[in-house]
Amino acid sequence: MNKIKLRHLLQQFFVEDLGEGDVTSNTIFNLDDIGDGQFIVKQDGIVSGIDIIKEAYLLFDEEITVQNHVIDGDNVKKGDCIATVRGPISHLLSGERVILNLLQRMSGIATLTKEAVDTLNSATTRVCDTRKTTPGLRMFEKYAVRCGGGFNHRIGLYDGVMIKDNHIAASGSITEAVQKVKEQLGHMVKVEVETETKEQVLEAIEAKADIIMFDNRTPEQVAEFVKLVPEGFITEASGGIDLTNLAGYSNTGVHYISLGLLTHSVKALDISFNVQGGTK
Numbered sequence: 001m002n003k004i005k006l007r008h009l010l011q012q013f014f015v016e017d018l019g020e021g022d023v024t025s026n027t028i029f030n031l032d033d034i035g036d037g038q039f040i041v042k043q044d045g046i047v048s049g050i051d052i053i054k055e056a057y058l059l060f061d062e063e064i065t066v067q068n069h070v071i072d073g074d075n076v077k078k079g080d081c082i083a084t085v086r087g088p089i090s091h092l093l094s095g096e097r098v099i100l101n102l103l104q105r106m107s108g109i110a111t112l113t114k115e116a117v118d119t120l121n122s123a124t125t126r127v128c129d130t131r132k133t134t135p136g137l138r139m140f141e142k143y144a145v146r147c148g149g150g151f152n153h154r155i156g157l158y159d160g161v162m163i164k165d166n167h168i169a170a171s172g173s174i175t176e177a178v179q180k181v182k183e184q185l186g187h188m189v190k191v192e193v194e195t196e197t198k199e200q201v202l203e204a205i206e207a208k209a210d211i212i213m214f215d216n217r218t219p220e221q222v223a224e225f226v227k228l229v230p231e232g233f234i235t236e237a238s239g240g241i242d243l244t245n246l247a248g249y250s251n252t253g254v255h256y257i258s259l260g261l262l263t264h265s266v267k268a269l270d271i272s273f274n275v276q277g278g279t280k
Contacts, residue, residue, distance in 0.1 A: 042270040048110035048147035060091040106144035107269035113148025132260035178207035
């Protein structure tokens with residue numbers, strides 16, 4: 001993750017949570033009340049976001065020590081201690097919730113992504129995410145997908161063209177939409193077209209799109225459409241695909257399968273933070 005952007009976002013998250021200050025921790029503890037804390041996972045999974053702990057506590061006190069016991073992408077088991085910290089108890093507790101919120105969500109995404117990759121079980125087809133992310137958390141969520149063995153689709157509307165059904169309907173045709181894009185954008189920006197029929201696939205190929213996406217198609221239909229696409233084009237399947245039917249796409253020959261569920265339907269990995277007694 002980009003550390004400059006990470007610190008900027010963490011500052012925003014802490015401003016939201018702390019406001020004028022942590023009235024609970026600040027009235028119970030003095031800054032010379034020093035304690036130790038442990039981040040403990042409470043279920044099996046994949047870790048993502050471990051470096052957030054150090055970056056977050058640096059915003060409170062540069063003297064807080066953080067020792068990570070795992071790296072992002074590691075498999076962890078219930079009961080594992082993934083990081084230990086030492087510093088003023090008030091700071092440790094004030095930073096706890098924001099850190100856990102990010103760490104739990106990211107680790108949940110990484111865990112689900114790993115499950116999807118294992119379910120697909122393909123050496124030639126990659127699992128990737130979509131833009132169906134939580135506003136403000138896209139950098140974190142897309143990084144977590146990579147930690148789980150998946151790949152990123154476009155990051156936002158700015159780094160790739162994706163011509164969907166509404167673009168096609170409003171512009172008149174796939175050919176018209178692709179032509180307008182190609183006339184105005186440089187060669188570094190790839191153009192993807194969403195298709196649902198054989199005729200649309202052939203039109204997108206003729207229009208010289210870079211990526212042909214098969215939307216809401218069965219494995220059998222995807223395999224049939226892939227055969228229509230010449231070498232040099234990238235293919236993608238999306239829509240109506242989840243863990244219950246994902247394995248059926250493993251031998252279709254498609255290059256990518258994009259899954260919105262990786263980020264919009266994820267369950268956080270259960271992680272807790274426990275503080276040991278303070279010392280002066």
